Amino acid sequence: MRDLLPALQARITSVVVDDTVASVPLAHRVRTLLPAAQWQTRQPEDPLPRDARTLYLKAFRGRFLRPCPGTSHYRCCGYHILHIGENCPLACSYCILQAYFDDPTLKVWANWDDLEAEVVTTLRAYPKRRWRLGTGEFTDSLALEPLTGMSAWLVELLSPWANVVLELKSKVADLSWLAAVRDPRRVLAAWSVNAPEVIAREEQGPRADLLQRLNAARTCAAAGVRVCLHFDPILFYPGWEQGYQQAVEAIADTLRPKDVAFISLGSFRGMPRLIASIRERFPQAQYAVAELVPGLDGKLRLLRPLRTRQLAFVAQLLRQAGFGDQLYLCMESDVVWQAVLGITPGQRGGLARYLEHLAFDTPNR
Numbered sequence: 150m151r152d153l154l155p156a157l158q159a160r161i162t163s164v165v166v167d168d169t170v171a172s173v174p175l176a177h178r179v180r181t182l183l184p185a186a187q188w189q190t191r192q193p194e195d196p197l198p199r200d201a202r203t204l205y206l207k208a209f210r211g212r213f214l215r216p217c218p219g220t221s222h223y224r225c226c227g228y229h230i231l232h233i234g235e236n237c238p239l240a241c242s243y244c245i246l247q248a249y250f251d252d253p254t255l256k257v258w259a260n261w262d263d264l265e266a267e268v269v270t271t272l273r274a275y276p277k278r279r280w281r282l283g284t285g286e287f288t289d290s291l292a293l294e295p296l297t298g299m300s301a302w303l304v305e306l307l308s309p310w311a312n313v314v315l316e317l318k319s320k321v322a323d324l325s326w327l328a329a330v331r332d333p334r335r336v337l338a339a340w341s342v343n344a345p346e347v348i349a350r351e352e353q354g355p356r357a358d359l360l361q362r363l364n365a366a367r368t369c370a371a372a373g374v375r376v377c378l379h380f381d382p383i384l385f386y387p388g389w390e391q392g393y394q395q396a397v398e399a400i401a402d403t404l405r406p407k408d409v410a411f412i413s414l415g416s417f418r419g420m421p422r423l424i425a426s427i428r429e430r431f432p433q434a435q436y437a438v439a440e441l442v443p444g445l446d447g448k449l450r451l452l453r454p455l456r457t458r459q460l461a462f463v464a465q466l467l468r469q470a471g472f473g474d475q476l477y478l479c480m481e482s483d484v485v486w487q488a489v490l491g492i493t494p495g496q497r498g499g500l501a502r503y504l505e506h507l508a509f510d511t512p513n514r
């Protein structure tokens with residue numbers, strides 16, 4: 150996306166870098182690309198930065214590779230998180246990160262040697278396992294890509310592993326990483342999609358609009374990289390039917406079913422802490438003041454009949470457009486699966502296995 154780097158340059162006013170990673174290539178690259186930012190090298194005893202306009206290049210000491218926690222009692226998709234950093238320069242009203250983290254600092258793990266060592270050791274230990282990895286759990290996979298080049302590096306790092314597929318999930322249209330792709334089967338390019346008015350009203354910051362996302366997806370497909378789309382969260386608001394119809398029409402106008410590995414559908418949901426934060430920080434977010442009921446996992450959701458109606462509506466539109474084979478539901482029960490898709494994950498061998506099949510066995514269908 151042409152104006153993403155200037156937007157990041159305007160947003161990030163200071164950079165803090167841990168002393169042990171102050172000389173790594175990433176630090177040099179960031180320093181060159183953010184010439185106006187104040188620069189501080191942090192010693193272990195120094196206080197941690199806590200500021201949304203600060204980028205913290207951190208020597209991360211935790212686990213880089215970890216199973217996605219999913220949610221209890223509902224069907225989850227069995228992928229592994231490749232942890233690259235925390236927080237995001239975009240501001241979506243519904244963002245789960247506001248409930249995960251008290252601290253708004255943009256963080257990027259800068260000890261790539263440690264990341265590489267852990268990932269390579271783990272992959273070598275399980276050579277027969279098939280891995281679906283994704284970086285979009287605690288940050289947007291590509292929102293800082295013009296600054297860091299981290300996704301391009303990961304794409305190269307993982308491309309020799311035939312048993313690994315890396316999913317890059319984003320709301321920006323940065324495609325700089327595409328030049329690093331050696332084997333398009335090893336990468337899934339994923340975009341969150343939504344009704345155009347939801348994108349306009351509830352997603353702030355330098356995000357791409359729906360058509361920019363879909364055009365980027367089409368470019369990936371033309372390069373042989375399969376696309377994933379995530380309709381998540383589907384929101385309830387007056388006129389939602391037209392909004393989601395417009396979104397599906399845009400998808401059908403831009404992508405062919407064979408370009409798309411899978412499409413997830415997820416109704417808005419969140420722990421009470423997230424809902425309270427949305428209500429406080431985003432007064433325009435009417436969907437968060439609707440009647441929400443706790444599910445078995447403690448998350449608040451729309452009443453099941455309403456959820457089912459919305460999910461079934463979008464699923465039906467996608468089916469009519471030829472995208473029926475790739476659909477799955479995010480964090481829903483068998484009852485809702487049956488009502489929306491007429492099948493349960495168990496009938497497909499389990500959701501994790503089904504998605505593994507779509508990710509690995511159906512290139513360029």
Ligand code: SF4
Pocket residue numbers: 236237238239240241243244245246287288289319320
């Ligand atoms: S793009 Fe994703 S991570 Fe960033 S604010 Fe929006 S929902 Fe949160």
